[in-house]
Amino acid sequence: MVLRRLGKSIHSAIEKFVRRGPLDKELVLELKNDIFRALLDADIDIAVASVVVNNLEQRSLTEELPPGIDRKKAVINIVYEELTRIMGGEARPLNVNKKKTNIIMMLGSQGSGKTTTVGKLAYKLKKEGWRVGLVAADTWRPGAYDQLIQLGERAEVEVFGNPKQKNAVKIAQEGIKHFRNQQKNLIIVDTAGRHKGDDALIKEMKNLTKKIKPDEVIFVVDGTNGKQVFESAQKYARVSEIGSIIVTKLDGTAKGGGAISASAAAGVPIKYIGTGEDITALEEFNPKKFVGRILGMGDLDTLIEEVKKANLALSEDRTEEMMKGHMNYNDILMMFESMNKMGGFRKILDMLPGGMTHQVDDNMLNMSKENMEKFKVVISSMTKKEREAEVKLNRTRIERIARGSGVTVEDVKELVNQKKMAEKMVKQMNKPKRRGRGGSGGGLPFGLPFG
Ligand SMILES: Nc1nc2c(ncn2[C@@H]2O[C@H](COP(=O)(O)OP(=O)(O)OP(=O)(O)O)[C@@H](O)[C@H]2O)c(=O)[nH]1
Numbered sequence: 001m002v003l004r005r006l007g008k009s010i011h012s013a014i015e016k017f018v019r020r021g022p023l024d025k026e027l028v029l030e031l032k033n034d035i036f037r038a039l040l041d042a043d044i045d046i047a048v049a050s051v052v053v054n055n056l057e058q059r060s061l062t063e064e065l066p067p068g069i070d071r072k073k074a075v076i077n078i079v080y081e082e083l084t085r086i087m088g089g090e091a092r093p094l095n096v097n098k099k100k101t102n103i104i105m106m107l108g109s110q111g112s113g114k115t116t117t118v119g120k121l122a123y124k125l126k127k128e129g130w131r132v133g134l135v136a137a138d139t140w141r142p143g144a145y146d147q148l149i150q151l152g153e154r155a156e157v158e159v160f161g162n163p164k165q166k167n168a169v170k171i172a173q174e175g176i177k178h179f180r181n182q183q184k185n186l187i188i189v190d191t192a193g194r195h196k197g198d199d200a201l202i203k204e205m206k207n208l209t210k211k212i213k214p215d216e217v218i219f220v221v222d223g224t225n226g227k228q229v230f231e232s233a234q235k236y237a238r239v240s241e242i243g244s245i246i247v248t249k250l251d252g253t254a255k256g257g258g259a260i261s262a263s264a265a266a267g268v269p270i271k272y273i274g275t276g277e278d279i280t281a282l283e284e285f286n287p288k289k290f291v292g293r294i295l296g297m298g299d300l301d302t303l304i305e306e307v308k309k310a311n312l313a314l315s316e317d318r319t320e321e322m323m324k325g326h327m328n329y330n331d332i333l334m335m336f337e338s339m340n341k342m343g344g345f346r347k348i349l350d351m352l353p354g355g356m357t358h359q360v361d362d363n364m365l366n367m368s369k370e371n372m373e374k375f376k377v378v379i380s381s382m383t384k385k386e387r388e389a390e391v392k393l394n395r396t397r398i399e400r401i402a403r404g405s406g407v408t409v410e411d412v413k414e415l416v417n418q419k420k421m422a423e424k425m426v427k428q429m430n431k432p433k434r435r436g437r438g439g440s441g442g443g444l445p446f447g448l449p450f451g
């Protein structure tokens with residue numbers, strides 16, 4: 001999960017709040033302090049953080065509740081609302097419409113990732129069926145045109161530009177005209193981040209906005225920047241009406257506070273996040289879902305969608321058998337495969353409720369991955385009958401499989417045990433009585449170390 005550290009510290013604050021005694025003023029103040037610290041630690045602007053926690057305190061202590069509502073839950077809900085609010089609230093799609101020619105203009109300081117993001121957006125939106133054209137209207141950065149040409153080639157999208165023309169407005173206008181004639185319905189204009197000076201840059205952006213009248217202005221923020229982003233976002237928000245925010249470089253160790261400050265300053269949500277240098281590394285972002293995950297509410301809708309997308313290659317027969325608690329080793333291989341397709345353990349953990357993702361650190365996860373790879377090798381050393389669980393894995397067989405796959409006998413036995421545990425869990429889950437988690441004691445199978 002991006003902003004993992006922020007997620008973790010807010011989650012612990014909430015956990016402590018739930019664990020402690022009855023709800024009183026002192027407990028609310030403690031929660032307020034913990035959340036304030038978590039926000040500042042993530043490099044969120046202090047004014048933004050203060051608004052969040054002051055609202056939290058005030059609302060928690062004064063809001064009347066209908067009878068029957070758990071007060072602690074109500075407070076957690078206030079945390080949820082306040083955090084989503086500073087992150088721009090409800091996720092909104094880009095303000096574009098396939099039936100006309102839409103103009104998107106990028107905005108952001110030098111090196112924030114505008115040009116790279118133009119490439120990523122072009123790649124993504126083209127796949128979604130848009131007819132995309134790119135305009136290289138950064139006349140200040142040497143090589144900006146070539147950089148965009150390369151990205152355009154990767155995304156298979158045409159780039160309009162003229163390295164000799166120094167007037168950004170002219171290039172933008174010519175580019176838009178060019179692509180309009182070609183019936184493109186989405187034109188993305190890359191702009192400068194460096195200039196003769198700050199004021200000159202702002203002036204140029206103001207002028208561009210006035211002349212090309214973009215349908216959507218996207219403010220691009222470097223996710224590794226901290227508090228200073230707040231001011232910068234305010235400055236750009238005065239230049240043109242920012243419609244959305246894209247935060248880049250969240251793949252590193254970015255605390256990400258700058259991203260949230262930007263959102264709060266401009267009053268619009270983060271729509272996408274950049275998670276790598278590659279053209280495919282752009283993910284949609286939904287503040288509500290994100291905060292929900294931080295608070296441990298999980299995101300089961302997305303999980304279900306992802307499972308569908310991963311297209312579980314299980315026949316109906318096998319599904320029925322598995323639901324009865326009878327698995328074989330082919331089923332297990334298939335489960336590993338789907339897990340990979342869904343983006344791995346962490347992605348799945350992120351979407352599970354109960355804040356599970358915060359309980360599993362990267363070391364544990366690497367162990368799970370290692371286990372998975374090991375088990376794959378073990379299974380590949382089995383005979384067909386063994387894989388289909390038609391024969392019992394006795395000592396001789398286990399020893400042979402271990403030799404064949406270069407692992408220890410214990411490793412093979414572990415796989416056998418994990419299979420048994422998985423079968424037991426499925427049986428338990430299918431029992432019509434109370435659902436609820438836990439119960440298996442030793443954690444989830446296949447090295448997922450929680451329960
Ligand atoms: N790791 C990582 N690097 C990124 C990401 N987005 C952009 N970058 C890198 O950040 C650097 C700057 O990106 P650009 O797209 O050139 O930034 P820019 O805003 O166009 O810069 P100027 O045109 O000078 O204002 C490049 O080295 C990119 O590869 C991201 O999401 N993750």
Ligand SMILES: [Mg+2]
Binds near residue numbers: 116
């Ligand atoms: Mg650029």
